[in-house]
Amino acid sequence: MTKIIFMGTPAFAATVLKGILADSHYEVLAVVTQPDRAVGRKKVIQTTPVKEVALAYDLPVYQPEKLSGSSEMEAIMSLGADGIVTAAFGQFLPTRLLHSVDFAVNVHASLLPKYRGGAPIHYALINGDERAGVTIMEMVKEMDAGDMIAADSIAIEETDNVGTLFEKLAVVGRDLLLSSLPAYLAGNLRPVAQDPSQVTFSPNIQPEEEVLDWSKTARQLFNQVRGMYPWPVAHTYWKGERFKIQEAVAVEGEGPAGQVISRNKKELIVATGQGALSLLTVQPAGKPKMTVADFLNGAGRDLAVGDRFGE
Known part of the structure; x- marks a missing residue:
């Protein structure tokens, strides 16, 4: 043995x-x-x-x-x-x-x-x-x-x-x-x-790498979100505070990078440098992780088409 x-x-x-x-x-x-x-x-x-x-x-x-x-x-x-x-x-x-x-x-x-x-x-x-x-x-x-x-x-x-x-x-x-x-x-x-x-390297993820750059393509941002979930979790900024995005999918759509281009009670779509990202699971600052529907019906009820993330 x-x-x-x-x-x-x-x-x-x-x-x-x-x-x-x-x-x-x-x-x-x-x-x-x-x-x-x-x-x-x-x-x-x-x-x-x-x-x-x-x-x-x-x-x-x-x-x-x-x-x-x-x-x-x-x-x-x-x-x-x-x-x-x-x-x-x-x-x-x-x-x-x-x-x-x-x-x-x-x-x-x-x-x-x-x-x-x-x-x-x-x-x-x-x-x-x-x-x-x-x-x-x-x-x-x-x-x-x-x-x-x-x-x-x-x-x-x-x-x-x-x-x-x-x-x-x-x-x-x-x-x-x-x-x-x-x-x-x-x-x-x-x-x-x-x-x-x-040889290539994969050092531990640094805090600055967690931030979403909306000028990237939807596919790149989709990969970044899933490549940081469930830890350390990718994030952007909304109302000047950190806004975590745990799950999202790449979809069709266009508009200024980071701008909300579609919003209803169950869907939130944000434009990227190429295509768009439909947010699925999010976590506003000071709140627990939640579905995008719960966010839009609660803390994000005043979020409107034309608003920008990352500012």
Whole structure:
């Protein structure tokens, strides 16, 4: 039985962890995840999805703020693991830690060398890619730069957003890891180096990238909205305050970019640089997320054709 230390944080990683725990070929000695964080306006302490799985299986949990030089890393190295599996962990692994085990592999949610970094699923949607995938790669002390062990992909559907694609790719990653790891550990699956000329990056989304530029095409804005939902959520401005748009669809229409060109009790259509965007789910400042119909019948009842967003 191969003894593993698992490192991961979000629901994507939790799905991978559950798959490993269900496979009798592996024993998970411990789980390493990011520290619990205070979230929301009420600053409620929230455990990570990976920690929740670990606790359900009575696994030891380590949550160092930073692995390098920590007492947690020393404790992890003393466990006698054969290898490390990571999935969306959120920290670099020190070289000393990597050298302390026989193998260290990562489940990365992109088709490397495309989209190295922390937001590959967001970028696949924002850029309008037709497919998204997962790569199993060897860990090195450089972001997502290790040799590739295996890869698989799925089509991106029109209805996909970050949340749905995360769920789908978590299953792809789980199954790909479990199908490729035995052959890799047996020396029958030879890793392939990444082509440096094809490397692109997907850094974490910055606040300024969340703002909708109405001069872009309707298709670009549709991709931006779904590429940021359910987090961090794209937004524009209305009455000088932030106005979040969680869901929208591209439709026909024309007018000055950002201008409301159609409005009734259930529909709100805004012109873009090319085409128009029909808003479906929104969140005005200080209000909860709501359907556009609820917005138009409430906080947005005075919104009229000719009004502009983004000002």
